[in-house]
Amino acid sequence: MSAANPDRFDYIIVGAGSAGCVLANRLTEDPQVRVLLLEAGPGDRSLFIHMPSAFAYPLANDRFNWYYHSEPEPFMNGRRIYCPRGRVLGGSSSINGMVYIRGHALDYEGWAAQPGLAHWSYADCLPYFRHAETRAKGADDYRGGSGPLHVSTGACRNPLYDAFIEAGRQAGYARTEDMNGHRQEGLGPMDMTVHKGRRWSTAMAHLRPAMKRPNLQVRTRALVARVVFEPGSSPPRAIGVEVVNGAHADLIRAEREVILSGGAINSPQLLQLSGIGNPDELRRLGLKVVAPLRGVGENLQDHLETYVQVACKEPITLYSAMNPLAKLKIGAEWLLRGTGLGATNHFESGGFIRSEAGVKHPDLQYHFLPMAISYDGSSPASFHGYQAHVGPMRPTSRGHVKIRSVSPKEAPRILFNYMGTEQDRKEMRAAIRLTREIFAQPAFDRFRGAAVSPGDEVRSDAQIDAHIREHAESALHPSCTCRMGSADDPMAVTDGSARVHGVSALRVVDASIMPDVVSGNLNAPAIMMAEKLADTIRGRTPLPRSTAPYFVHPHWQTQQR
Known part of the structure; x- marks a missing residue:
């Protein structure tokens, strides 16, 4: 033309x-x-x-x-x-x-099993993940080394990041060095764009x-x-x-x-x-x-998440960075050198676990943060604390998006129907209970203060359900x-x-074209x-299919971890 x-x-x-x-x-x-x-x-x-x-x-x-x-x-x-x-x-x-998280290989196998989508298998998609990416730690069979999207891994300098990973190990969950590589399941350092x-x-x-x-x-x-x-x-x-x-x-x-x-x-x-x-x-x-x-x-479909927040006994959390003078220093270092606390998203450790035996691949995700605060900063921290963002990965609730009028300027009606099924409620209850178990491990003994949210009084199914209805938020994955x-x-x-x-x-x-999240x-x-x-x-011609294997727990049918 x-x-x-x-x-x-x-x-x-x-x-x-x-x-x-x-x-x-x-x-x-x-x-x-x-x-x-x-x-x-x-x-x-x-x-x-x-x-x-x-x-x-x-x-x-x-x-x-x-x-x-x-x-x-x-x-x-x-x-x-x-x-x-x-x-x-x-x-x-x-x-x-x-x-930066890719999802589990079995997600794409599930897509490919649907009529007309055979070419969306993990073997077909992995080459394009690699093609898109340059990973700071280097390329391998799973990670790219020459793509336009630069991906780095959190340095985990704050000891709370490693405490979370070690507490997971003490609770029986494996450490994974790369949840975007061979093994998603487990806790470990997280990648960021x-x-x-x-x-x-x-x-x-x-x-x-x-x-x-x-x-x-x-x-x-x-x-x-x-x-x-x-x-x-x-x-x-x-x-x-x-x-x-x-x-x-x-x-x-x-x-x-x-x-x-x-x-x-x-x-x-x-x-x-x-x-x-x-x-x-x-x-x-x-x-x-x-x-x-x-x-x-x-x-x-969307991922709903809740925060499990605990007070920290040592003044090492990001709460120290919340006063105006500290913010000014952080901003100055970032502007001058591109380093320091301004140069990270602070989600430097996290992971994936299964909520119960019989679940083939992880259905709960963690983002760990060394501060107790809302995701968008709307509820600022007022004390030293830490939190795990946790929520189910494959919700069974379904919602819709519908226009209100013929005007493109008018926001559509959006309804997610979060927690509309018993399966979703069951997984969220497990999310809170399993997170509490991780936070109770010896790795957190020197840091662990009082439970903040949910409080210790929130124990029964009904109490946890009520807490979720009142406090859970979108993980922002519509x-x-x-x-x-x-x-x-x-x-x-x-x-x-x-x-x-x-x-x-x-x-x-x-x-929007994903058949399932x-x-x-x-x-x-x-x-x-x-x-x-x-x-x-x-x-x-599509990129050649990958032959790289992926991890599924050998005893997933009988073991939760």
Whole structure:
């Protein structure tokens, strides 16, 4: 295509987040292809984005964040659960906690067992995890050494990090040196998307280098109102998007494809605004039905977590860093040298365990933090303490995302139905009890003060359930609202190549197309999926399948640890 017409492109990518930045980079590696990347939010120049320890700031306000909240959750005392989503270059990779976790191999084996998804097995996905990554500790059969995404491992200088890992060992859980390698199960040091003391978002890893190419155009503060389809085409063919511009919308054309990468909330929202979704609900809002796909916005999954907090008897926690003078010193060291407490996300140890015998791969995840504080900083610490974030990995509750009106500016209705099943409640009870057991081990004897939350009085199933209803929060991993699956699956929205069923020239590439949420954080899997699908879109031969084995506990059927 000639570059002469500035409003005609080969590909239009909607959303410059974890997946969208990867696609923008990989598609423009072909100099004959012209790509437009649209982002509703601003650029990512804020120091609060790039300083790893400051991630609570963009999480806690709407400057770089859609700042969504759920509807009153029926199984969580009617609370509206906070659901931040990145609205900035880099998307949620620019405001998240920077934890790098891939999920378990059996998650991807589960995907591949579903019709039409055989090429999403662990052996197919691992090469793309490696392709995406440069690991500071070096490459091996599991880890990459030449990819744009830099990944480092926590130094664990605070003794509380090692105390958590050793307490796990004393409780009977193995130490794992690399939970993204052969063995996820166990406790150990955690990886983060931090490079030379700076957050390494997909904007840094992928978009910055790609923006030097003449065949990529990036537009910020560009809100897409809908996907436009060619009149009379059968099946309906996406030919571009309408971008809100004041009181009107401008049409921008795509010659090859429109690709939605807005994430698990915004991608189904935009599909519905474009006439793709449950036909009854679309007609109720006066929208023309382009493709009747009842699965759009359904199957919403997320990880819920709670904090198990304990007071610390020694003044070694991050509470010492919370006063203004300490923050000033931390910020100065980070600005001058890119080192110190400002250069880490502080989630430097954690791990995965199984909640009971008979569970084949870990269903509980830990992030350990040497401070007692809320994830987004909204409940500041007032004492020396430490905490484990813990929650179930494969929830059985399902929610939905539904537009309220035909306006792209109005937030959709989001309902997760957290703790809506007995299985989810059972796993969360186990999470608290097993965490208490770890914290009771000798490794914490010199540090352990009083239980803070939940208190010692919270013991019975009913008491733990009540505590969870009142205090648990999202781990910020919404997914699965445009799930991949065969055309015979009435709830599938996309096929195994991320193409939207019932239309042509339209794909969704982000965490919304996961058929089921993976056992871990979602940034690394979303990047992997975009890397893999970029090859699909370009018609390239997939990377050779991996033969690397993965760990499953030999006695998982009869032993919990």
